[in-house]
Amino acid sequence: MRLTKQTNYAVRMLMYCAANDGHLSRIPEIAKAYGVSELFLFKILQPLNKAGLVETVRGRNGGVRLPKPAADISLFDIVTVTEDSFAMAECFEAGEIDCPLVDSCGLNAALRKALNAFFEVLQQYSIDDLVKARPQINFLLGLDQLTHPKTAAA
Numbered sequence: 001m002r003l004t005k006q007t008n009y010a011v012r013m014l015m016y017c018a019a020n021d022g023h024l025s026r027i028p029e030i031a032k033a034y035g036v037s038e039l040f041l042f043k044i045l046q047p048l049n050k051a052g053l054v055e056t057v058r059g060r061n062g063g064v065r066l067p068k069p070a071a072d073i074s075l076f077d078i079v080t081v082t083e084d085s086f087a088m089a090e091c092f093e094a095g096e097i098d099c100p101l102v103d104s105c106g107l108n109a110a111l112r113k114a115l116n117a118f119f120e121v122l123q124q125y126s127i128d129d130l131v132k133a134r135p136q137i138n139f140l141l142g143l144d145q146l147t148h149p150k151t152a153a154a
Contacts, residue, residue, distance in 0.1 A: 007082040009036060010044050010053075014078065014127045017054065018070035019137045024063030033141040044082070051081040070128035079122055086115055 012034055017025045027045070031038040045064065048054045055067040066073065099105070131137055138144045 003079065004083060005040075006044055007079055009034065009041065010048055010078050010082045011075065011127070011130070013041060013044060013048070013064075014053065014066065014070070014073060015130050015137070016141055016143075017064060017066045018127050018131045019141060020065075020143055022065065024057055024061070024065050026063045029142075030064075033143075047081050048078075051077070053077060053081065066127070070131060071126045073127045074123050075125045075127075075130075076119055076122035078127075 013025075013030055016030050016033060027038050027041050031041050045054065045056070049056055049064075052067060053073060054064050056062065056064050134140065
């Protein structure tokens with residue numbers, strides 16, 4: 001199984017927001033830190049906002065921030081929002097399946113068990129865990145060079 005770029009950068013965006021210590025993060029700053037297009041990040045932002053994993057503030061001094069502590073946002077939360085499918089084989093997909101073994105196949109059971117184990121591991125890691133694992137994250141992302149405008153608390 002391979003996660004999409006959308007998931008990869010969604011995690012990175014949330015890590016940036018967590019490392020930014022409660023300040024509003026701007027998409028151009030995040031895009032620059034990761035060397036990715038702003039348009040791509042805006043596309044990712046929509047499902048994250050809809051799922052309540054980020055909140056956006058409009059206006060000249062607007063931006064994006066985490067609506068809850070980074071410790072309360074698991075990798076599982078992000079992956080289930082950003083990935084379209086977890087079908088590891090065609091028998092995981094809805095619809096007509098041509099295989100006569102679909103209801104009694106050992107492969108199907110093994111893949112389901114593997115997918116459930118994958119989800120369990122993702123639930124054990126939070127955005128906070130990822131940020132704390134990199135003591136130099138603020139330097140690496142250029143956050144130590146930013147000046148933050150005063151913003152009202154949410």
